Amino acid sequence: MPTLLLTGANRGIGLELMKQFTPLGWTIHATCRDPSTATELRQIADRAGGRVTIHRLEATDHGQIETLGKTLSGVPIDILFNNAGVMEAKQRPYADMAGSQTLDTLDWDDWMAVMRINVMAPARMSEVFADHVAKSDRKVIAFVSSIMGSITSTTGTWIHYRSSKTAVNMLMRSMAADLRDRGITTVTIHPGWVRTSMGGPTAAVAPEDSAAGICKVITAVTPAQNGHFLTFDGKELPW
Numbered sequence: 001m002p003t004l005l006l007t008g009a010n011r012g013i014g015l016e017l018m019k020q021f022t023p024l025g026w027t028i029h030a031t032c033r034d035p036s037t038a039t040e041l042r043q044i045a046d047r048a049g050g051r052v053t054i055h056r057l058e059a060t061d062h063g064q065i066e067t068l069g070k071t072l073s074g075v076p077i078d079i080l081f082n083n084a085g086v087m088e089a090k091q092r093p094y095a096d097m098a099g100s101q102t103l104d105t106l107d108w109d110d111w112m113a114v115m116r117i118n119v120m121a122p123a124r125m126s127e128v129f130a131d132h133v134a135k136s137d138r139k140v141i142a143f144v145s146s147i148m149g150s151i152t153s154t155t156g157t158w159i160h161y162r163s164s165k166t167a168v169n170m171l172m173r174s175m176a177a178d179l180r181d182r183g184i185t186t187v188t189i190h191p192g193w194v195r196t197s198m199g200g201p202t203a204a205v206a207p208e209d210s211a212a213g214i215c216k217v218i219t220a221v222t223p224a225q226n227g228h229f230l231t232f233d234g235k236e237l238p239w
């Protein structure tokens with residue numbers, strides 16, 4: 001069966017992706033920052049008969065990413081799914097974030113931290129695991145981006161977050177060109193506006209529906225979609 005490497009697997013969309021992929025029989029390497037508090041994730045692993053391995057990973061720690069690469073040395077990764085991300089690094093409750101990240105309220109340290117988590121971390125993951133992906137059958141690298149990174153669609157505010165997701169889209173486009181010759185298909189996915197800690201309680205899409213859509217899209221992705229910005233329900237988004 002194919003193998004998935006997923007970041008941010010302990011809650012939100014990542015946890016729902018675990019619930020989608022595990023019954024399909026995939027082998028899963030699930031990462032999270034603190035496995036000791038990832039109760040639901042550990043329960044999924046316990047029920048998966050050895051197919052799910054949980055790895056501790058602070059995604060901004062490049063040394064930890066390199067160590068994980070060595071731990072998984074020789075393991076083909078069919079889908080590297082760069083999911084972990086933040087709206088703001090200090091991760092206040094959704095209601096407290098509203099209206100922030102405008103030109104008047106920029107928080108430079110937080111913006112830098114958001115870029116490290118949302119852009120540099122998945123870039124480093126992709127660099128370290130490109131060989132693992134190239135050795136697999138499916139050869140897919142996916143990033144969770146956002147419609148908030150679409151320059152065409154922007155409605156302002158959320159400058160830290162929007163700029164990080166726009167950067168992820170460009171990272172993906174560059175990688176799509178660079179890795180095409182190795183047979184790797186690289187895409188970004190907008191998961192919808194999802195009811196997680198990040199999306200808040202009034203978001204339009206249930207986490208399980210977002211994850212089900214992402215799972216369908218990402219397991220059916222073809223080389224013809226290399227470099228595309230997709231939605232969880234399989235549509236194309238404007239840059």
Ligand SMILES: NC(=O)c1ccc[n+]([C@@H]2O[C@H](COP(=O)([O-])OP(=O)(O)OC[C@H]3O[C@@H](n4cnc5c(N)ncnc54)[C@H](OP(=O)(O)O)[C@@H]3O)[C@@H](O)[C@H]2O)c1
Pocket residue numbers: 007008009010011012013014032033034057058059060083084085086087117144145146147190191192193194195196197198199200203
């Ligand atoms: N929810 C939405 O409406 C929405 C819309 C568009 C895009 N997205 C994107 O979807 C992805 C998942 O978001 P979500 O809604 O599921 O958010 P969430 O519920 O807040 O979960 C975020 C996940 O990222 C992990 N994470 C954060 N910082 C990390 C770090 N430094 N190292 C490792 N892991 C880290 C968190 O781990 P901890 O538990 O350790 O903090 C958690 O597993 C993100 O990339 C987000 O930008 C979400």
